Amino acid sequence: MSEPMRLRATLQGDVADVRILMRHPMETGTRKDAKGEIVPVHFIQSVTVNHNGKTVLEAQWSQAISRDPFLGLRVKGAKAGDKISVTWTDNKGDKRTDETTVAAPS
């Protein structure tokens, strides 16, 4: 079971500043564990960000991305209350989707 992402989306003018923290080991496949055995490769392969159901970002990731990755993006034409959903899929087929709404600037 994977940990929920931490999502924040704040409106700045007509642009939503979206910040995503994901919890993932992002194993490179080269690290060895305490017994000296190679830890199998395990990383997020694809990330999709949707704004009100419309895809605004599609990314293909590799082992080069760090553990517990951060992704930031700015979505044009967003309004307060809009839905932002994020989905990642890793190389073991694990999948996770989390959703947030765009908050008005504080």
Added chain:
Amino acid sequence: MTRSVYAGLTAAALFCAAVPLSAQNSADALAIGRQMLAEDNPGELWAQRGERLFAEKRGPKGASLERCDLGLGPGKVAGAFAQLPRYFADTDKVQDLESRLMTCMVELQGFKREDIIRNRFGTPDRDSDMEALVSYVGSKSNRMQMDMPLAHAKEREFYKSGEYLFFRRSGPLDFSCATCHTEDGKRVRLQDLPNMMDPKQMQMVVSTGWPAYRGTQASVRTMQHRLYDCNWQMRQADLGFASDTSVALTSYLNGRAKGGVIQLPGVRR
């Protein structure tokens, strides 16, 4: 896509140009790096998990921690960290956040003390519940000021013992905490060490310091880990997790950080 890659490279180049890496102003460079990390601190993921663990019915007794008294009454989490360590009548002890959470996990949830101690520090394969819970409770005191009570005689006793331990040289290297932490500009390799005689630096250590996400360890670590590691670096005998010695030192540090504005979890190298 391409454009954002260029933008990233430019930002990196500017960063290097603006901040020449030299030992003298490593503090400035580190401060900029910390600032960049703090906006999206992975420690928030630990706080989020801690919040869930706190409310979840767990352990052999199937209880949540919502009856746990962290000093302000059962289940009162907001502001609790600002007033720890403190005296607790039920255990007749002065306890810091870690030792108090351990009491609750043993008494309310029925976890075994040994198991909690075994899992006190997370590894890449296994997260520590303690580190998550401390992150959550710490973050619930954000924007408040450190205000550790010293009203009870035992609280003053722990503070005094902590002060004694801070200055007492011992071990094969004849080190004390004071050897490294009572002068400005001291370093271990490139790491600037806080001068704990300076109230401002002391406040930073406690109120924005620990629990902190440590980039090199890819995990949140708590004050108990910091003290354990300092002790190891001084080649002292191992510091027991949540031991009276560690709580006394924490009392001395937190007591002297009075007024520091809390912002947790922190970010560290």
